[in-house]
Amino acid sequence: MKNKICAIIGAGQGLGQALARRFAKGGYTLALITRSEEGGSAALIAAQEAAPELAHEYYQADATKPKELEDTLKKIILNKGDITTLIYNVRGGYAPNDPLDMSYNDVESILNLEVVGAFAAAKSVLPDMLTKSSGNIIFSSATAAFRGSGTNPLYAIGKFGLRGLSQSLAKAYGKNGVHVTHVRLDCELDVPDVRQWMGDEFEIDKTSNVDDVAETYWWTHEQPKSAWSNEIEIRPYSENWTY
Template identity: 30%
Template sequence: MNKPSAIVVGVGAEQGLGGALCRRFAAEGYHVIVAGRTLAKIAKVSDAITASGGSAEAVETDATDEGAAVSLFENAFAPREGIDPPDLVVFNAGINRNIAFREVSAAQFEEFWRVCCLGGFLVGREAARHLAPLGRGTVIFTGASASLRGKAGFAQFASAKAGLRMISQSMAREFGPLGIHVAHTIIDGGIDGERLRMGRPGAVAAMGENGLLHIDAIADTYWHIHRQHPSAWTQEIDLRPFKESF
């Protein structure tokens, strides 16, 4: 039997959400295409999966580049011995930092939009182009608290994430009837991963046990979304630690 396959776009550190998603899907018997901008990081994720008996490949990709996005999907959906075309696509790329509104440059604003919104559009479009003729598949976009509300210092991030949310809704309405499940996850809280632990160790300690979202727990939810029965699909779900106010 052929292996099913998945594409995860926006993989960074091994102990990050992208890496956890790749490991979760591989554990379910999937061949995982590990896509990200930094080859050393995605190769580490891919190598760890194959070392543990799973199936994965690292593909260096800039999701904000249209040609790169097209190439990623063309190669992933090309006939390959022992591997079925992908039926699961995740867009997980993101960039975030606090910048006072009066100090945000046009270049910075565009950078946030390109990574968080344009990249999602390109990945979503290519996923739809390849999945629609097959009449099946799941596309999941990683969102954030900022998808719903803009906080002081985060206008550049919130505007891009809100745009990504609208892309997911429009896709869900257009492609759901064609058999493609499109979902958007709102990650409402800090993620217990390498980025936060390295960048803000004090904040991590202050949150205490289970005060941050565990990457493997988030990955479990993504897998659940993919396996949902078509009579009860989730279009949007929010995830937060039990300590998080909302």
């Protein structure tokens, strides 16, 4: 029997490695894709520790370059077999900025990463999923996909576009048995970047644990096809509910 393959684009040290661990634990062979090898090695180790018997692998690709990403995914399929679960887990930088300080290139880059790259990933695996009438595509997203931001406009613009893509794919291909899910992370994650960025203000209880978050990815991927969720929200119990 062939291995089940899960490809994660954006398999870094944060949520990426928790997703790698969870899906490895669930019997998947992981294909882990990041832009830099440094980010990917944490996820690779996590997968190997969770399921040492499976041939997890790391691949380097830049998700802002759709052809490069497509070629990498095709190479994975050729080497390891068809991808049955695809997780697109990228995001741009944290730095806030005034909208007027955005360059045209900034806007194009975030749209390339969040929308064109997400489409390239889906396009690379969908034909096979349609043939088999099964498969999961999960997009990591955020509350920024639901409301614009005067201080982080790039993040909002990208995630809005990603959500439009996700809904369009769900509506087009759900009936063919492909489960497309948009996960709204309405939370700060307990990851190294956030700890560093928040400094003394970091409170673990105000953040979501990445392994806890990964449980929900696993669960939605397990939903029977008569009862799917297409958009899922996640937040800690301590949510301050600013709205």
